[in-house]
Amino acid sequence: MKLYDFAYSPNSRKVRAVAYELGIALEHVHVDILKGASRAPAFLAKNPNGRVPVLEDGDFVLWESNAIIRYLAAKQGTSLVPAGAREQADVDRWLSWQLAYLSPATAKVAFERVVKKLTGQGAPDQAAIDAGTAEFAQCTAVLDAALDGKEYVTGRLSLADFALAAHYHLTPTYGLDLAPHRRVVAWLERMVARSSVQRAYADGLASMQ
Structure with missing residues (x-):
């Protein structure tokens, strides 16, 4: 899986922390939001909102950080999401x-x-x-x-x-x-x-x- 993010941002940071906690290896692609990289056409094709992070898992592209951590947890079957x-x-x-x-x-x-x-x-x-x-x-x-x-x-x-x-x-x-x-x-x-x-x-x- 590939994560497009700006590691200092809190929304990118939460995804990285959850991935590390779960032992999920991600390929990281730096998106320099301070230089407008999230507004480049290639990135907007992945997330039309122009925000990081974005997760790619094969042909599945997912944006919104809370949706991403939910997805990672679902793939792992972790106790970070309770059963009840x-x-x-x-x-x-x-x-x-x-x-x-x-x-x-x-x-x-x-x-x-x-x-x-x-x-x-x-x-x-x-x-x-x-x-x-x-x-x-x-x-x-x-x-x-x-x-x-x-x-x-x-x-x-x-x-x-x-x-x-x-x-x-x-x-x-x-x-x-x-x-x-x-x-x-x-x-x-x-x-x-x-x-x-x-x-x-x-x-x-x-x-x-």
Whole structure:
């Protein structure tokens, strides 16, 4: 299988971490989104949305990172997706929450503080930073409460943990503060201790050098 991605991005990072966790070998193709490579015609033919990552498995082309990690888990038959209907729904709930709440909040701040600087798009918009920071604090308080008495987001290690950790691991880079959310901090420390997450993180750093 071939993965087209930009290793530093959280959505690419989550796929790499899950693949490493499951022992699935992927051929990686670097797509430099900072230089507009995801808008090239050849890439748009794979994903008309112009976003990474994209997975190719033979003639099957799959985009959307959460769909990709679900696909990898299904091929492997892993415990990262529980067997019961309620337990699966709980994992899907948090995958959806990441897309609907966490990603938009962090993306606002990341764009203003990181992406603009890297791509020369001007000065940060403080109003956008403030809005994203407030949204981040609000949604992270939700996760913090949900982690009460739990080691992992749904009780035991699942795809939801990898999807969320890929975003939370980057929050210090954006200047977002996790300290008020002690359960989230402890959970993230457990996730970052995993060799699969560490490898994905190292890939991301290497891609920026």
